[in-house]
Amino acid sequence: MNRFTFHLMSHERIYAFAEGRIDDLDNLKVAVPAVPQNEFVSSKLTEKLEQQMRDPLAVSIGGMPSWCNQLMTSCPFLFGFEARCKYFRLAAFGSLQVQPHLPSHNNSGSTSERRSNAGSLPRKKFLVCRDSILDSATQMMDLHARHKVVLEVEYKEEVGTGLGPTLEFYTLVSHEFQNSGMGMWREDHNSSSSTKSLLAGDSGVVVSLFGLFPRPWSPTVNASNETQFSKVIKKFVLLGQVVAKALQDGRVLDLPFSKAFYKLILGQELCVYDIQSFDPELGRAVLEFKAIVDRKRFLDSACGENTSSKFDSCFRNTRIDDLCLDFTVPGYPDYVLTSGDGYEMVNMSNLEEYVSLIVDATLSAGISRQVEAFKSGFNQVFPIKHLQVFTEEELERLLCGERDSWAQSNELLDHIKFDHGYTVSSPPIINLLEIIQEFGHEQRRAFLQFVTGAPRLPPGGLASLNPKLTIVRKLCSKWADADLPSVMTCANYLKLPPYTSKERMKEKLLYAITEGQGSFHLS
Structure with missing residues (x-):
């Protein structure tokens, strides 16, 4: 019920329009907040599942008990997200490893990945x-x-x-x-x-x-x-x-x-109600056409077919014939929905079939x-x-991974390591954290890609980044303001010169994250 609230409410609005209880097509719009997913989680079942997955004997011999598989198949929402992640890895890969890419440095200075456990x-x-x-x-x-x-x-x-x-x-x-x-x-x-x-x-x-x-x-x-x-x-x-x-x-x-x-x-x-989630304009138009078709059908059954002439101007004060719609998919004129006599243009008599063909082409056959x-x-x-x-x-x-919500002050301080000449109170670090918080969405993505190799953080955000994001003082040859920041992406390691001002640091950092992409060489 929670997952399909939007579908159910939309269906009810269309039915109300068909019966004449509402007359404005704008009233077909539905906005229903969903119940948070964690409201359905059973803490007792989740802990019981965790216990089963911690039992190496049960995991290695014969797999999980049948109740685990049955409930996970029919009612996965009863279990917490982290428990389901573990169950997924166990079922799909036969291992409980969560982060298989833990880095280690070999003697040559390059980075390799070690096995996080015996089952990696x-x-x-x-x-x-x-x-x-x-x-x-x-x-x-x-x-x-x-x-x-x-x-x-x-x-x-x-x-x-x-x-x-x-x-x-x-x-x-x-x-x-x-x-x-x-x-x-x-x-x-x-x-x-x-x-x-x-x-x-x-x-x-x-x-x-x-x-x-x-x-x-x-x-x-x-x-x-x-x-x-x-x-x-x-x-x-x-x-x-x-x-x-x-x-x-x-x-x-x-x-x-x-x-x-x-x-x-x-x-x-x-189904037809899903179209709005990826193409709101088409989805809304299709639902409004469907509402008009349903109203015509309802009144035809109640009053007889002599009422049908009223509906030629029912779509926002415009006759369906005057919309000049043909039997192709909107936006894709090469996709012809049907051919034959009577199907060149859309009118009130073939509107229902047009809606059906559009939905089929968009969500199924196409x-x-x-x-x-x-x-x-x-x-x-x-x-x-x-x-x-x-x-x-x-x-x-x-x-x-996570969306762009990692640049909060507490998040940065809790999950960034400062080392080799820098502490949390070092002026360059204070400037850097302020600059990151001032960055726009695309600048933050570029910063992440420069430091880690990816523009998004893994599930769990900065707390899950492994190794931890580390910022160290870069030793400069002559003058700090002349140098650029450099990174070791395999270790999530940013080497930052002690710039003399916040403005100079922002200038150099933006240049580095913009121009310093696209190759991996020794710094």
């Missing part, structure tokens, strides 16, 4: 090329998707290796998947061109304010589009592999999936092959069904 997966290095990130990702997954190994990246002609370069690789792959020329995702057709330009910049990424959702492709792809669509399918297979491998290895991705796409990953069915391709790639790494113990929001947190 072995490590495998892979050489990638910056100029062909997706090709490198394809080769990596072709070789290792089906193998239980922790993948570690090094770049051609660069000396860095370990956690930092690996996290950066997953970030770069994430950005490549958002290329607007790939034909994978819906784009925001309702934003103005100036807004799109502001959001996309010169990067050519998909503009989607409400998250990525598969672009609809007609089930009858013509010859001119067949080659492009086959490439789209291959990219969804690769995406599934990358997402699964990131979850298996504990890597953070920078992929803003929509809530509806997470639902598809979790094996849930979508995206089913892409979703199946994603799942097939994912299942090469581990069975996707194991994710069903999570909600959409929890899966996003597991895959993409």
Whole structure:
């Protein structure tokens, strides 16, 4: 009931409109706060599950008791998030390891990853090329998707290796998947061109304010589009592999999936009420059309079909015929919904079928092959069904880490280590913490990527960053204000010169996080 409150309330509003209890289409809008997920958690059941998972005999011989599996399948919300994370790793990978990428330094000065416990997966290095990130990702997954190994990246002609370069690789792959020329995702057709330009910049990424959702492709792809669509399918297979491998290895991705796409990953069915979550304009229009169709049907049954003439002007004082809608998917004129006599334009008599075809193209027929391709790639790494113990929001947190809420003063002080010449009261440290709090969203992302290799923090935020974010005094050759900050991403280690002023520090730091990306060399 809690999960489907919006659907139920929307259905009730449409039914009220059909019966004439409300007359304004604006009254179809629904805003219902959900009950917090932790309200449903049973502390006793959670502790009992934790006890079972702490028993090495029960874990290693015969698996968990049947009651654990049965309740986790039917009512996962009864258990706390952390307990379900442990259960997920146990069920999917046979290990309770939570952070498989604990770094250690070898004698050569590079960084490698050690096993966090006896059940951890072995490590495998892979050489990638910056100029062909997706090709490198394809080769990596072709070789290792089906193998239980922790993948570690090094770049051609660069000396860095370990956690930092690996996290950066997953970030770069994430950005490549958002290329607007790939034909994978819906784009925001309702934003103005100036807004799109502001959001996309010169990067050519998909503009989607409400998250990525598969672009609809007609089930009858013509010859001119067949080659492009086959490439789209291959990219969804690769995406599934990358997402699964990131979850298996504990890597953070920078992929803003929509809530509806997470639902598809979790094996849930979508309905007409889900469209608003990734395309509010289309979703609202479809629901309003549905409300008009339902009102016409209700009055026809109550008063006879002679009332139908009233409804030609029922959509916001405009006749349906005058909307000039044809039987194609809005925003995708090449996707023809149907053909034949009487289907050239939408009118009151065929509006119901138009709504049905739009919903089917958007949520089923137009995206089913892409979703199946994603799942097939994912299942090469581990069975996707194991994710069903999570909600959409929890899966996003597991895959993409924490949102931009880490730059609070207490959060910074509690979870940052100051060493080698700096303390919490050192003037440069005070200046740095103030600068971080003044940063905008994109600047904070750039700072995180500069220091850790990824623009997002892992689940749990700064407290979960391993190793701990450490800031040390950088020894400068001549004059501190002339030097730039440098980092060891594998150790989350920022070497900061003792600048003479906050303004100079901000200038140098912004330059470093903007221009100092894209390679790993000895500093």
